[in-house]
Amino acid sequence: MTASPDQIVVRDALKTYGTGAAEVTALAHVDLTVDRGQFVSIIGPSGCGKSTLLRLVAGLETADSGDVTVFGADPDQACAAKMIGFVPQVPALLPWLSVEGNVTLPSKVNRRADALRRTLPGHVHREPADPRALLTKIGLGDSLARLPHQLSGGMQQRVAIARAFAIQADVLLMDEPFSALDEFTREAIQVQLLELWEQMRTTVVFVTHSVSEAVVLSDKVVVMSARPGRIDAVIDIDLPRPRRQGLLESAAVHDYEDLIRGRLQTAWAAGPATR
């Protein structure tokens, strides 16, 4: 296989944790392709390996077998070149840094990344992002000097998203970033993420357990099921962009939501896979 410079490819990945009786197959025979610029969501019951899959792509863990490439590079190189922006479930901000300090910190570490990035096959030149402009776009323009503990949970998570966008990563990996937020905040922040994404067109792999969130945001929804963690279905979401409030009420959205719920239920009913 030749690694594609314009895709993230996970091929036949296997990942197990523990040994003997305690062994858990977190991922088995997982194949996933994400095109550059796509917004892809991964959905599935908890424990089905969504985070594990994301960590493999993020280079935080390595697969037991199979391979993972990020725009032609292996995850290790991709990290070294700062091609990956990671947004965990909690905002993970540094409490002693201001909002602006938090967003600019990633550009101050690993300064050799830019030079390395230019040498990689999947390199696409991007102007460095202006952190202030980014924060203004995401609605935090008047909070630049505030400290994380002075912000609400939703605002903190927006800072974390701005931080990931700020390094002009090639792909953003988000692990249920909105799951701790209340519903109103969550909807507002989804819209802001969409607006930002439509301007930046960064590739996004987004883990969620909310069906409607997956449909609203994504070009493609990957449905997973557990024991062992595997991919059950990949559903293209063919809805026009930009996606605004009006669209979200439309019948097409509900059709997709029903389709995905159906898939999740089939996966659930089928129980453990036998292959």
Add this chain to the structure above:
Amino acid sequence: MTDTTDTDQTGAAPTGATPTGAAVADTALATAATAAAASVRRRQPSRSLLRPTIWLPAVGALIVAGVLWEIVAINNTYLLPRLGMIGQAIVTQPSFYLENAGVTLSEALVGLVIGFVAAVLVAVLVTESGILRRAIMPLAVVLNVTPVVAIAPALVVAFGFGPAPKLIVTALITFFPILMNVITGLNSVSPPILQVFATLRASRFEVLTRLRLPSSLTFVFAALKVVFPLSIVGAVVAEFSAPGAAKGLGTVISVASSNSRLAVVYAAILCLAIMGSVLLFLVTLLEKRVLRWHESQRLLRG
């Protein structure tokens, strides 16, 4: 702990605001234990110290203690000196106490600085390298369970009556609490933060300086609050072991008590207590400035 915004109106005291006397160690330990635990209390008006409900209990207790002291002292002159005599001892020769306090203080502080620098260095080495951790930690633990006080006489034999044994004792006695707190602090960076910076391939040095060391600050201050009083203990104990030759409040105490001059003994003890309180106050003040961002500060203020 959800709705505490206005408890101040009923005069609920910020118990952690001005740790004094015996509460010192407890407060510091409690801070260490809860340093990372977040509290959602709101910040309250800082002028609360001026309210009688805040300072009256402390002043009242002080007066009661003073009266009890006097009752005992009047009847047992050989047990406790009268408060007036202690005051007189200080007032008649203030420079004597000041000079000796200065000696003890500088021993305590220099020893503390040595202990602090060594502890931070060792903490960094031990958290960065598994081999060094396995090599050094058992030694450090043995050092901790050894009563450093018991080493003092041997140090005097080895290093004489100069400042060296005092600095060594103070450094040793302060080393371990700082070491343990800094290690905890360096390891207190939350896994998601480490993951974010792992995907950026921040170097170990960057992780250390940008994440781990700043994270450890809350724990450093918790340690300092324990260790400042401890450093004075170290200096005094070392002075006890080398009497006659040098200056310092410990020397004053041991000489005066062998001459049964109780007022002088207690005057020196009073100086030590004041010194410790002032140091603790300064550390707390510094902590408030440095750790403005930290949630435990809001807990203390609330």
